[in-house]
Amino acid sequence: AQTVTQSQPEMSVQEAETVTLSCTYDTSESDYYLFWYKQPPSRQMILVIRQEAYKQQNATENRFSVNFQKAAKSFSLKISDSQLGDAAMYFCAYRSAGDYKLSFGAGTTVTVRA
Amino acid sequence: GAGVSQSPRYKVAKRGQDVALRCDPISGHVSLFWYQQALGQGPEFLTYFQNEAQLDKSGLPSDRFFAERPEGSVSTLKIQRTQQEDSAVYLCASSRVQGPAQPQHFGDGTRLSIL
Numbered sequence: 001a002q003t004v005t006q007s008q009p010e011m012s013v014q015e016a017e018t019v020t021l022s023c024t025y026d027t028s029e030s031d032y033y034l035f036w037y038k039q040p041p042s043r044q045m046i047l048v049i050r051q052e053a054y055k056q057q058n059a060t061e062n063r064f065s066v067n068f069q070k071a072a073k074s075f076s077l078k079i080s081d082s083q084l085g086d087a088a089m090y091f092c093a094y095r096s097a098g099d100y101k102l103s104f105g106a107g108t109t110v111t112v113r114a
Numbered sequence: 115g116a117g118v119s120q121s122p123r124y125k126v127a128k129r130g131q132d133v134a135l136r137c138d139p140i141s142g143h144v145s146l147f148w149y150q151q152a153l154g155q156g157p158e159f160l161t162y163f164q165n166e167a168q169l170d171k172s173g174l175p176s177d178r179f180f181a182e183r184p185e186g187s188v189s190t191l192k193i194q195r196t197q198q199e200d201s202a203v204y205l206c207a208s209s210r211v212q213g214p215a216q217p218q219h220f221g222d223g224t225r226l227s228i229l
Contacts, residue, residue: 045205050217091157
């Protein structure tokens with residue numbers, strides 16, 4: 001079974017500043033996908049960014065980017081120019097290439113200070 | 115519809131009662147997933163459907179949990195003889211086709227509280 005670990009229960013960031021959320025995972029597989037999901041108080045899980053393990057290049061989506069270190073099994077999310085609307089719980093998730101279910105970490109709550 | 119729709123949004127039941135939670139996936143989506151999210155935790159996989167076939171129910175915590183998707187669209191998660199530990203948010207997700215690269219689109223969830 002895959003284990004996804006998010007070691008930061010809470011993070012706080014000043015508006016317009018940058019925050020980095022950490023995620024590590026444990027797997028014996030070489031082909032997999034990693035995701036960051038955002039869950040605001042409305043509870044809907046929204047996909048923020050996705051990374052294929054076979055791609056060397058780090059994924060980027062507007063103000064969101066990842067630092068994927070395959071050897072270290074690390075997948076951190078950087079939120080640049082933080083906005084009040086970024087406040088939410090963020091989940092790191094893993095999905096094997098041969099599987100369909102997502103394995104989630106425990107989440108990191110991000111607070112944005114005005 | 116535009117997104118995954120779940121109902122009810124909130125459900126309160128007394129211990130021992132049966133409950134049914136509904137998920138209406140995005141039209142045309144083949145794959146459907148149920149996850150259970152305890153307070154302050156990440157979602158955990160319960161079960162997976164491809165069309166009407168339930169291909170994986172390994173995450174269902176006990177035989178009190180039952181899911182169905184008889185016509186390959188709407189799905190119902192039923193919990194019989196509810197217990198306090200069943201209190202959680204139940205999330206439904208769907209994806210267009212089966213495949214690890216396919217994003218799963220989530221609904222708003224049903225928050226179940228067992229008194």
